[in-house]
Amino acid sequence: MRLLAFATVPEDSPPSDHELTYAIVAAHHDGRLLLVRERTRGCWELPGGGIDPGETAREAAARELWEEADQWVEPSALRFEGFARTALPDHLTRYGALFSAEITDPAPFTPNEEISGISWWAGGDAPAGGPLQTVDVYLAGLTRR
Structure with missing residues (x-):
């Protein structure tokens, strides 16, 4: 994945040149x-995914955190950070919303069809089992002001 741009604009002002x-x-x-190991790509990345029809980006972020890592945060407790414009080798350019959260009491994780493991990563080398998605790590760094 390539990061093309990151915009720190209001949450209600998403970019209009791409969906x-x-x-x-x-x-x-x-x-x-928190990093999740995605089974298909085999890499460590931030929890997240597609926005379902009728769902806000904030609601999608909370749902994906729950579905992928078994960590529940109320959507209203998420902190909006900005919009990332990214490109994948086989996909068109697209935008994603980046949120951050503090997890005070992590819940145990159970592997599922999509995610084989989680790691509370302290930095440095990638956790065992796959490479780091460097764009995600960079974006996460933008949330620690």
Whole structure:
């Protein structure tokens, strides 16, 4: 994935040149970043995914955090960080909403069809089992002001 731009504009002012298609969450606990290992891509990345019809980006972010990592945060408790414009080798350019959250009491994780594991990553080398999605790590760094 390539990061083309990042815009820190109001949440209710998404970019208009491409559709907003996904939401991701940089969740932190005790100074560590939550990463999920996506089975198909085999890499460590931020929890997130597509925005369902009728769903806001904020609602999608909370749902994806729950579905992928078993961590529940009320949508209203998520902090909006900005919009990322990204490109994948086989996809068109698209926009995603980046949110952040503090997890005070992490819940246990159960692997599922999409995610094989989670890691509370402290930085440095990638957790065992796959490479880091460097765009996600960079975006997560933007949430730690």
